[in-house]
Amino acid sequence: GAGVSQSPSNKVTEKGKDVELRCDPISGHTALYWYRQRLGQGLEFLIYFQGNSAPDKSGLPSDRFSAERTGESVSTLTIQRTQQEDSAVYLCASSFLTSSAQFFGPGTRLTVL
Amino acid sequence: DAKTTQPNSMESNEEEPVHLPCNHSTISGTDYIHWYRQLPSQGPEYVIHGLTSNVNNRMASLAIAEDRKSSTLILHRATLRDAAVYYCILRGSNYKLTFGKGTLLTVNP
Numbered sequence: 001g002a003g004v005s006q007s008p009s010n011k012v013t014e015k016g017k018d019v020e021l022r023c024d025p026i027s028g029h030t031a032l033y034w035y036r037q038r039l040g041q042g043l044e045f046l047i048y049f050q051g052n053s054a055p056d057k058s059g060l061p062s063d064r065f066s067a068e069r070t071g072e073s074v075s076t077l078t079i080q081r082t083q084q085e086d087s088a089v090y091l092c093a094s095s096f097l098t099s100s101a102q103f104f105g106p107g108t109r110l111t112v113l
Numbered sequence: 114d115a116k117t118t119q120p121n122s123m124e125s126n127e128e129e130p131v132h133l134p135c136n137h138s139t140i141s142g143t144d145y146i147h148w149y150r151q152l153p154s155q156g157p158e159y160v161i162h163g164l165t166s167n168v169n170n171r172m173a174s175l176a177i178a179e180d181r182k183s184s185t186l187i188l189h190r191a192t193l194r195d196a197a198v199y200y201c202i203l204r205g206s207n208y209k210l211t212f213g214k215g216t217l218l219t220v221n222p
Contacts, residue, residue: 043212098208104156
């Protein structure tokens with residue numbers, strides 16, 4: 001596709017349930033990033049992939065968060081046993097190289113009731 | 114990452130030029146100056162970046178001071194669609210983008 005796509009666009013879940021968020025990067029982009037943006041706050045880095053390896057997972061808030069990437073394609077961010085504080089917009093970005101501009105998807109708005 | 118300082122907000126009129134300033138007095142020699150913007154309810158959007166020389170693209174121009182301690186993003190003719198939060202970010206070897214509070218640009222019709 002022409003840009004980064006994410007699905008679902010909105011997700012409402014109950015506290016304690018698991019959720020999976022998907023990101024389809026721009027074709028040919030080797031680097032993929034996940035960020036989180038809470039309401040009224042700035043972007044918070046979560047994890048970065050180079051190919052299908054994740055050299056930096058330092059931003060993941062807890063062990064309930066995990067992510068994987070298939071080759072240089074789709075990535076999935078999984079949140080287990082969701083908590084209300086996990087409510088946020090989860091943004092995915094990709095770039096051709098790690099030094100290149102990052103192109104963002106529209107985000108997934110997660111609401112944990 | 115070196116710190117940037119931007120005004121919290123700015124206002125412009127439609128069809129007029131807008132100059133968005135950014136101070137980065139602790140910039141290192143290898144830091145690139147990146148600008149992103151975030152429209153309401155959307156993900157951030159890349160605008161432009163540069164190292165030392167002024168840069169132009171279809172969205173904007175970037176004017177970089179000779180000492181590189183400041184830069185200015187120039188929108189030549191503001192439209193209502195340019196209303197957004199504009200972020201000035203220094204990027205060295207770090208792959209992650211660190212977003213500050215940015216400048217909220219309001220464009221009046």
